[in-house]
Amino acid sequence: MKKLITGGLITTATDMYEADILIENGKIVQIGKNLAADGAEIVDATGQYVMPGGIDPHTHLDMPFNNTVTDDDWESGTIAAAFGGTTTILDFCLSAGEEKLTTAVDKWHEKAKGKSAIDYGFHLMISDLTPETETELPLLLEREGITSVKVFMAYAKEFQATDRTLFKAFKIAKDMNAVVMVHCENGSVIDELVEEAKQAGQTAPIYHALTRPAELEGEATKRAIELAHIAGAKLYVVHVTCKEALDEIISAREKGYDVYGETCPPYLTLDQSALAQPGFEGAKYVWSPPLRPKYHQEHLWNALKAKQLQTIGSDQCSFSFNGKKQLGLHDFSKIPNGGPFIEDRFSILYSEGVAKGRISIHDFVDMISTSAAKIFGLYPQKGTIAVGSDADIVIFDPTVKREISAETHHMNVDYNAYEGWEVTGEPISVLVRGEYVIKNKQFVGVVGSGKYIKRALKVKPKTAETINA
Amino acid sequence: MKKLITGGLITTATDMYEADILIENGKIVQIGKNLAADGAEIVDATGQYVMPGGIDPHTHLDMPFNNTVTDDDWESGTIAAAFGGTTTILDFCLSAGEEKLTTAVDKWHEKAKGKSAIDYGFHLMISDLTPETETELPLLLEREGITSVKVFMAYAKEFQATDRTLFKAFKIAKDMNAVVMVHCENGSVIDELVEEAKQAGQTAPIYHALTRPAELEGEATKRAIELAHIAGAKLYVVHVTCKEALDEIISAREKGYDVYGETCPPYLTLDQSALAQPGFEGAKYVWSPPLRPKYHQEHLWNALKAKQLQTIGSDQCSFSFNGKKQLGLHDFSKIPNGGPFIEDRFSILYSEGVAKGRISIHDFVDMISTSAAKIFGLYPQKGTIAVGSDADIVIFDPTVKREISAETHHMNVDYNAYEGWEVTGEPISVLVRGEYVIKNKQFVGVVGSGKYIKRALKVKPKTAETINA
Amino acid sequence: MKKLITGGLITTATDMYEADILIENGKIVQIGKNLAADGAEIVDATGQYVMPGGIDPHTHLDMPFNNTVTDDDWESGTIAAAFGGTTTILDFCLSAGEEKLTTAVDKWHEKAKGKSAIDYGFHLMISDLTPETETELPLLLEREGITSVKVFMAYAKEFQATDRTLFKAFKIAKDMNAVVMVHCENGSVIDELVEEAKQAGQTAPIYHALTRPAELEGEATKRAIELAHIAGAKLYVVHVTCKEALDEIISAREKGYDVYGETCPPYLTLDQSALAQPGFEGAKYVWSPPLRPKYHQEHLWNALKAKQLQTIGSDQCSFSFNGKKQLGLHDFSKIPNGGPFIEDRFSILYSEGVAKGRISIHDFVDMISTSAAKIFGLYPQKGTIAVGSDADIVIFDPTVKREISAETHHMNVDYNAYEGWEVTGEPISVLVRGEYVIKNKQFVGVVGSGKYIKRALKVKPKTAETINA
Amino acid sequence: MKKLITGGLITTATDMYEADILIENGKIVQIGKNLAADGAEIVDATGQYVMPGGIDPHTHLDMPFNNTVTDDDWESGTIAAAFGGTTTILDFCLSAGEEKLTTAVDKWHEKAKGKSAIDYGFHLMISDLTPETETELPLLLEREGITSVKVFMAYAKEFQATDRTLFKAFKIAKDMNAVVMVHCENGSVIDELVEEAKQAGQTAPIYHALTRPAELEGEATKRAIELAHIAGAKLYVVHVTCKEALDEIISAREKGYDVYGETCPPYLTLDQSALAQPGFEGAKYVWSPPLRPKYHQEHLWNALKAKQLQTIGSDQCSFSFNGKKQLGLHDFSKIPNGGPFIEDRFSILYSEGVAKGRISIHDFVDMISTSAAKIFGLYPQKGTIAVGSDADIVIFDPTVKREISAETHHMNVDYNAYEGWEVTGEPISVLVRGEYVIKNKQFVGVVGSGKYIKRALKVKPKTAETINA
Ligand SMILES: [Zn+2]
Numbered sequence A, B, C, D: 001m002k003k004l005i006t007g008g009l010i011t012t013a014t015d016m017y018e019a020d021i022l023i024e025n026g027k028i029v030q031i032g033k034n035l036a037a038d039g040a041e042i043v044d045a046t047g048q049y050v051m052p053g054g055i056d057p058h059t060h061l062d063m064p065f066n067n068t069v070t071d072d073d074w075e076s077g078t079i080a081a082a083f084g085g086t087t088t089i090l091d092f093c094l095s096a097g098e099e100k101l102t103t104a105v106d107k108w109h110e111k112a113k114g115k116s117a118i119d120y121g122f123h124l125m126i127s128d129l130t131p132e133t134e135t136e137l138p139l140l141l142e143r144e145g146i147t148s149v150k151v152f153m154a155y156a157k158e159f160q161a162t163d164r165t166l167f168k169a170f171k172i173a174k175d176m177n178a179v180v181m182v183h184c185e186n187g188s189v190i191d192e193l194v195e196e197a198k199q200a201g202q203t204a205p206i207y208h209a210l211t212r213p214a215e216l217e218g219e220a221t222k223r224a225i226e227l228a229h230i231a232g233a234k235l236y237v238v239h240v241t242c243k244e245a246l247d248e249i250i251s252a253r254e255k256g257y258d259v260y261g262e263t264c265p266p267y268l269t270l271d272q273s274a275l276a277q278p279g280f281e282g283a284k285y286v287w288s289p290p291l292r293p294k295y296h297q298e299h300l301w302n303a304l305k306a307k308q309l310q311t312i313g314s315d316q317c318s319f320s321f322n323g324k325k326q327l328g329l330h331d332f333s334k335i336p337n338g339g340p341f342i343e344d345r346f347s348i349l350y351s352e353g354v355a356k357g358r359i360s361i362h363d364f365v366d367m368i369s370t371s372a373a374k375i376f377g378l379y380p381q382k383g384t385i386a387v388g389s390d391a392d393i394v395i396f397d398p399t400v401k402r403e404i405s406a407e408t409h410h411m412n413v414d415y416n417a418y419e420g421w422e423v424t425g426e427p428i429s430v431l432v433r434g435e436y437v438i439k440n441k442q443f444v445g446v447v448g449s450g451k452y453i454k455r456a457l458k459v460k461p462k463t464a465e466t467i468n469a
């Protein structure tokens, strides 16, 4: 019932200090020097970082896509996440134009129920807004405690919303104090470019990247920014990949706009040349937006350092190379879009970011956990180590070296985009609400024990008036 | 010996939660729910914010300037600071070209000793670097625990360094891992403009602003940025006032440069029209850089919100209107430059920033305390509320309304630039290292009890290797 | 048959010098000092500028719009143009989704035939590209000598093309070496904003401006720029009104993109407050994009001075206040969009631009004539004063003062947006292909004598190889 | 006495047309179709471009530098210039702090007299402004018809002016309507970097580039821009080499500042790797600012295309490799700065610019001749082909291929930085004031026949009032 974490170096988005943590009923109740055990189970964290559990704001588990489905469902996906130091995920609940939004949310609850090993919530995706769904949407957000709506400007044939729908979504979100997450690429033009390429007989994976130029991400990002601004809504740009999009985000923030940006490990560390590998190997690196030429990485790291991007999503969306990716063997446009990153998000950012001196450890915690908690209304229940918060905790050894490999990873997919990479630092034990999910690098959690988290975006910070009330 | 702060809402740069704080020997030793008093003196903070004490990184106490001296010395200045929620100041130790730097530091210790009611440190100002002072500087920084050097690009006749000296300062700072603080205005051209104005018979206070155009701040800021970057040094731009300078800082940070920016309450809230008041009233608003046209304020607030500026300094430098400011009655260039802000820095930023919804409460704490602690090497001893840190604490009532007035303020100066302004929120009690300095809005501290703080800038964040060592 | 213009100051986009001009068969055949008359009719231009005739690249004559039609047709419109120093216009030939493009062009020939008093050409507007029109378009451009296609991103219900159509238009234009002219505003979002305003009971003319924010022009401009760039096509942004759009154009040109920008007299000289006048007066100033807050004007003038905008269009599209504008008396969205500027384009730019020192006289000639000739393939037949060119000439008295008024103007519309403005400089005589159209401020031309000009965009400048060939 | 140029394609900054040119008394008196020879000497230009003679606004002939002197004096230099299509040069008259400015100008007249084969003028360089020279300067400019002052922000030990002197120069120039040309690099910091490099034993030519980073050019450019703007003066930035400087110029022009920029052939075509060649070969490429990494070239070409840079200077300053450059064999800082470009400026820009499609032929003429004429007050006497102008004419064959080589060039220097480059296009014949200097690629001019040109900057374009007067 009680646990005492001793000897670790507590590390938050602001602080780093040595102290013990007392946990009761899944909550942190005390932090101090040499706390008395008093019957609590001791968790020895000597010489290790004690961090808030990672929050992954961008996952696609058990997601249908183009006549196939991702290989990781809510069981394998959340177990892998836990191994990687993630204790909460926010997954995209996809809706389709014709069905009620409630139906979509019900379906998503169904997928997660009994399977999730960690806590979770949903973003609600909208592709069209009819008079019916316009009425339904606010009620559903309220009922389900959903504070984030997702809109696609890409995938012309599948998910893409019109500017009109996007703008309406911003207006509803503004009224609800929700945030709108947008996939920013101009899908209509991409569609034309893909057609052109196919007519020119260009079938290899690299054409996936070449038919989705960075300029179209920059364009769509600018469009989303201005529409959100006019509607008075908060915008969260998912998976920013390039200088073109960054420039728009930075310039908007400079003007005081409420714009947040997320990037993902592969954009920080891999580049477009991965798609140009001989044979069909490049298919392993096909997702959207695509990997970019290498020079973009530096811009992304700088933006993280300068706090112009706030969060790191995995954009987990795994399709095995054999079987699924190979659907596009003769036509790059048939390669299912997505990659497996839910497990290594935390490690890659720590190893490439903190260990290499590009970002501070505090910025790391902020990006991997705290910012997402605040933007999406999980805070202060999640996203920090503080008295009163859920005891979602990662005990992280910053010295250990680990080689990433599909042989050893826990995702249900037959390759890893980082195969053979050595990373510095590894989560040793992971607790969700005070219970071990990972203990000494072993999964000891309970499938299905993850809780759905209802969220609420408060308009303003708590003030003394409200405390006193 | 022990204190227990109960019932407050602990508020840091990241977190906000209700908990008690146990203090022993001036340090925070425990934070938790319903901590046992166990003989500790109870500090009831029910319904109030419990914040880290303010750190003012930019003060000039007992400072000679143009044949006069500031009206606040280390006694009146630090008492006023304490009333305003500030528990540590970093004051500029001025050196002169001809003397040894050690002499300057000794003189500054002399000024503070027996007078300071709160903790303090020094930035060391350099106007020239001779072979002697180039040798002396690193040793002195080491010995005195000084991690910050100040260089002026303005005040052509008094303090201005050449580009060569500025560049050398950056190189030494780089080797010492110190930060260089720069007053960025092109003093040589300002001097010419002042001469021009005087020859044209322009004597009124407004000409102080008109002879120091924002373009010259932008120019100098760009120059400092590039010189620091080439030298590999960290730059801290003091008192940023205008879009021109901001643009350079934002653009540098976008490129990954190690540039920090500070602004000050008056630039956020007052404007150039204050200098154009009838008669000599404008002299109360003469400091450098000058107040700017009103539209700059929005840019500064946006930059704070987007974390492109990191800190708020008071630039306290008080000269009474009667007597001192009036030295410039017939010649604006003889008005002593400076204003009294050490007391209201905290309140103004809270009231205009947080209460008006321009910045979050966490950003507020960061800007008023935590960031300065980190940039100048006071952290983790100062700048946060965490186990192990000094119990420098402000108990702040965010609901109270207070009218600012020279009648009631505690600075030793006969006017207040905010005379008649109503602010929301006020520090009720202030503790330094666990001892009351202000208790229920009364000064109960001990003059001379403030400690000089030696600082050390660590090259990298502490890692597990170093913990284990 | 022959004319000799004597004593004038010949003024081109580059040069200014005193010389005589000999005209034969409508062409300039000789320029020199003291040319022999030799039977030619003498045109005395002593003390006056002799400039190339104005080319107005943006007119809407006899254009249907929302159940009404513009008040100026090809007779009144071209006569007014001639009075204003314009000798060639390029009018927008509107097509509708359902009909063949040829039908549209035929209809436009019909409108102009027998009526135009000056030379003319057509831009071909496209709202949709079906497989049929995709095939038809290149052939039609070739046959008709049309080098410019127009696409609307606004007017959601009438003309707006999808991004897909816009992109296809760019691709076809690229292959044909044509230029694509784009009206850049996000029509879908404007439509939503208009609906919102109407639902809020906002009916006055000012809501026309308020529902079309500058951000939506900036957004669409960026979108058009990137789509053109990816397609490899030349883009001409019509009627640029605001800093938001300018920033995109400047940034694109800085990257070497082939982007041209046009602005119009009202955006340089009038502002949004005109729509906010009491009563329904503001309706006179309703066109799209709308007039902007005044500070945009300075940005536009600066862009002209720095050659970042190249041309001045009138966007002539006249609707009388009584009768037509009043269709929107109770609903701003029913006010026909457009204003009468074909006559005063030249004078306004000269008077506000050259006479007030904002642009040079050479830049003026370039913007009012030469640049449009080059961009749209009229050059060297039109757009300059050089041996071999058409003798389209304006004799301009730069000293005369004239008051603009609906009482005296020659457009068939009951108001003038510049009513009561005094302008400096006035065309005294105007020749088209060597024949007077205006002589001593009187119309002496022949209705219907204007010629349709077939154009051809050459890929490269003529080289010696081609001369020798 | 009279010449008739027949059959050519007259090409100006605006126009291109086939016509004959009649020349009398060194002036163009008539341009027309099939002009009567009437006793004039026929110059057959069939199939060739007939362009205005090149104006080189940036040369250093017979210039002392660091105990040596350039190898080309006014005889060899101007003959080489003529071969390269240049008919007027503007050379920098260097002054020294201690001497009267008149003395400097007298000395420069002495150097040129009896030697110059083409027309010329002087820019007057200022390194210090004492009360004496402040008084002398305006009078001297007036007397000598000099409209351009040069100030160095670099060469700390030789020429560098303080910010104060630079600002004063701007103020005087403003009153005189002169333009100030500035060499923008931060000389003080460069000096420090050079010292550092030398202390580190870095002696090779590449360290010349590495000790003069582009950031220091950007910094100084910004500084010059703001100082000029505050003074209200026109600024001409000489030899712009990099994106850093360009960004400042573009941004200033966007704000309406009167800023012009010049670049030089090597910055457009050669790059920093030239200095890193094995052995001492790199010394041939040592000049200031240095060659930059290759990616800067694209930015410079784009800026030319977008008219953000206006002119091309040669920055001719030749030092033979054997003897002179070798002074720096063991110390890069002793290599005389400069290269031989006066002869190939025209060809390189034509071949790399026009023939390769980067700029239009009209832009070429503007940059190589017309713009410089206008900026420096030579227009309309020089810089165009128009009735009344001097018959300074280049007959240029755009089809011929030529290999550049020190073996065949006419400069008095033992190497050519473009050795072995093939260029397209070559001046065949060159006339100055109607007299052949080059005829069929042979020098037929008269040494010493070049005239000193007094210049006058007019405040405003000529208006009808002034014509009539
Ligand atoms: Zn996506």
Ligand SMILES: [Zn+2]
Pocket: A058, A060, A315, A317
């Ligand atoms: Zn995704």
Ligand SMILES: [Zn+2]
Pocket: B183, B238, B239, B288, B289
């Ligand atoms: Zn200062």
Ligand SMILES: [Zn+2]
Pocket: B058, B060, B315, B317
């Ligand atoms: Zn200060």
Ligand SMILES: [Zn+2]
Pocket: C183, C238, C239, C288, C289
């Ligand atoms: Zn339009």
Ligand SMILES: [Zn+2]
Pocket: C058, C060, C315, C317
């Ligand atoms: Zn139009």
Ligand SMILES: [Zn+2]
Pocket: D183, D238, D239, D288, D289
């Ligand atoms: Zn130079």
Ligand SMILES: [Zn+2]
Pocket: D058, D060, D315, D317
């Ligand atoms: Zn030079």
